[in-house]
Amino acid sequence: MQGPGGPPSAEDRQAKLTTFRDLGVIPEIADALETEGIVTPFSIQEMALPLAISGQDVIGQARTGTGKTYAFGVAMLQRVGKPRKNRKKPRGLVVVPTRELALQVTEDLTLAGGKLGSRVLSVYGGRAYEPQIEALKLGVDIVVGTPGRLLDLVKQKHLDLGQVQMLVLDEADRMLDLGFLPDVERIIKLIPENRQTLLFSATMPGEVVALARRYLNRPTHVRAEDPLLESDVQPQVVQHIWRAHRMDKIEILARLLQAEGRGLTMVFCETKRACQMVSEQLLERGFAAAAVHGDLGQGQREQALRAFRNGKVDVLVATDVAARGIDIDDVTHVVNYDCPQDEKTYVHRIGRTGRAGRTGTAVTFVEWEELPRWKLINAALKLGVPEPKETYSTSPHLYADLGIPEGTKGVLPHAQRSRAGLDAEELEDVGETGRARSRKREDRPRRQRRRTRGGRLAERAAHPVEATEADAGATGPVVETVAPAVTEEVEALPPKRTRRGANKAALAKALADTQRLPAVEPDQDVRDDEYVGGSDGHAEEPIDGFTGEEPAPRRPEPERIIPPDPFTVIFRAPDLGVPDDDDDYVAPSVPERSGSRRRRRRRNGG
Known part of the structure; x- marks a missing residue:
């Protein structure tokens, strides 16, 4: 259900601006929020905060970018209270699906609890265990983490969830998409039943509803639907849907990035390879771009996000892993380089712009083979664009709709390249774990050859x-x-083998040693490792260029058999004592031949 009385109208807001103090927030947290310029809460905060502060279980449903973090974060900070020296185990737990969202929630909670001195720790994969374990030993009040790393720390007995009083499941539908719900249920079973549970999600699929019914105690369902800030089509975001060719999309994007009034821009790709390719091509064209995808190490991903927030790069090319968890208010343009998979992904992507009541621009490229998918998205969101307009990098409406100056080319002029770039942001050593990540081509060590x-x-x-x-x-x-x-x-180095064969000097030395050994007759009983030389008992001929004490005789060549016909195959069978003139002779069997050999050996005294 909705909050009591429904969402406030625009007239009510103008008549009386609600503040965090009016919602029952303690002065320390309210002062910290006001210091950062966060004075007026959003609709989801107005409805969910009083319920959360009173200790009720809440299901919060709202679009991305509506400030859901403060809806549960302020209530958690207020319930946990000020830190104590003898209290080291966490009292609050926030479970999030992605690393980027864990960082974002940690920053917001640290900001709101700054004057309280609350100890907030983020734990997630890709970073070293040691700093997180040391922080847990020193004591924390609130832990924000991803399911996998939380379970790892619990298994290693570094994290104890036995005193958690408040549990928050943020972006539950995203955790469902990533397959984290079984891990989330294992975490919930480690927390005492006498707790307060809050679940926040942008959408409510059946699995999330079943999870809420199983683990929440008589929850209140709060759904924010402010007509000024929220709607299915998001009127504060100007949306352009164009049918584009795959080979021309990078040219359209390069011209789009030179539109008048463009600020920070996010470009979404479907695959990690496409994400890396687009970012590299934009760098070659002079744009300050950075990539965020799963093949990059955690340090590289955090470096790109910091550079994007600080304005050192103004184009962030990312996969859907970054569609949630990046809370940057200055994003003016969002480009769907690849068509989204469904309507939920489309809403979350374009939700990166037009945040907090601002306006933004969203551009979606739809290729010919993606038209059926787009028609499903269009029908679900009722956008009214079933057939996107065919657009190329030279189309006149491209320049008119986005405010691109006439004559703009696909390369950024040198006079406009004022951004510091990704290399200006320091790369932090986070002690990455897991498999080796890809690195830049120039950073890879070159193979040393002799x-x-x-x-x-x-x-x-x-x-x-x-x-x-x-x-x-x-x-x-x-x-x-x-x-x-x-x-x-040089002399200490071992001899190297080349394509021409063994080292000639080594072979010459070995053959010189064999010359000093006495010649042995072939019929003498010697071991194989003692016998050196050819069939006549002399040493074999050395390689060309060797000068020994005396020349070795040349080994006689075997008798050559030249068949009369080049296509005739000659096979010389062993001599079995078969008479040449006896045509009726039958060769003895194998046992008979073996017996004859033994008898012959006895007669000869062998």
């Missing part, structure tokens, strides 16, 4: 060195010298 020439190291060939006997045979005489330190260093 160059060789004729089987020798390039350093040895580059520096003049006195040639050895083997080197003289391989590369010719060298008569110059080199410093002893360099010689020792």
Whole structure:
């Protein structure tokens, strides 16, 4: 149901501006909010705050960008109270679906509880465990975290949820989409039943409703529907839906980013690869852009978000992981580079602009194969644009609708490149965990290779060195010298194998050692590792260029069999003692041949 009396009208707001003090907020929190310029609460805060402060379970449903964080954060800070030295276990827990949202909620709670001295800690994956464990040992009042990292800390017995008095499930529908509801239920079972539970979500699918019925105690359903700030089509956001070609979208985007009055801009892509590609192409065209997607490390994602908030970059290219959790009021344009999957994703994307009653511009590109999907989104949201207008980078209405100056090209002029860029923001070492993340191409270490020439190291060939006997045979005489330190260093290195085969000097040395061994007759009983030489008992011929004490005789070549016909295959069978003139001879079987061999061996004394 709605709050008591329904949402206040515009006349009521003008007649009496509601403040946080009027809703029962303690002076310390109200003063902290007023210091930051947050004086008048939104509709969801007006309806949910009195219920939450009174201790009731609440289901809050409102669009993104309506200040739901303060609707539960102020009540949690007020219930937890001021920190105590002997109290180290958390009294409040906020479960969020994404890392970016965890950071955003932590910042808002820290701001509101600044004068109370509340200790707020955010725990999420991608960061090192040690700082989070140390903070838990020192004591915290409120923990904000993602389900996976919360369960890991509980399993390691660093986090105790046995004294949590207030639980908040933020963006429950997003946790459902990411498959976190089973983990959320495991977390709820670790919290005492005598608690206050608040659930906030932009939409209420059946699974979220079932979760609320199972774990909330007689909750009050609050739904904010302020006609001035909220509606399905969001009239404060000017929406443009165009049919664009895949190869021309980057050109349209480059011209769109040069529109008059454009501030911070968010570009949403469907995949991580497309996100990285768009950001790199915008950088090549002179725009200060940064990317946020799952293949980047946590430090890189936080660096991009800080640079975007600080204005060092004005274009943030992100996947849907950043559609929630980025609370920046100065975003003027949102571009759906890829068509959203459904109407919920579309609403959350364009909700990044036009926040807090401001106006904004949303542009959606729809490719030809995405038209069926867009028609479903259009029918669900009643936008009235079933057939988007075909648009190219040279279309006149593109310049007229967005206020792009005539003659604008797809490259930002050098005179307008005033942003510091992503490199101006410091990259924090967060002690990333998990699998290795992708890095910039110029940051990747290059593979070191050793160059060789004729089987020798390039350093040895580059520096003049006195040639050895083997080197003289391989590369010719060298008569110059080199410093002893360099010689020792090169000589200590192991011989390298090249594509031409083994090192000739090593082979020559091995063959020289074999020359000093006595020749052995082939019929003598020797082991294989002792026998060296050819079939005639002499050493084999060394490689070309070797100069030994005496030349080795050449090994005789075997008799060549030349068939009369090149297509004839000749097979020489072993001599089994078959008479040449006996055509009726039958070869003995295998046992008979074995017995004859044994008898012959006995006769010969073997």
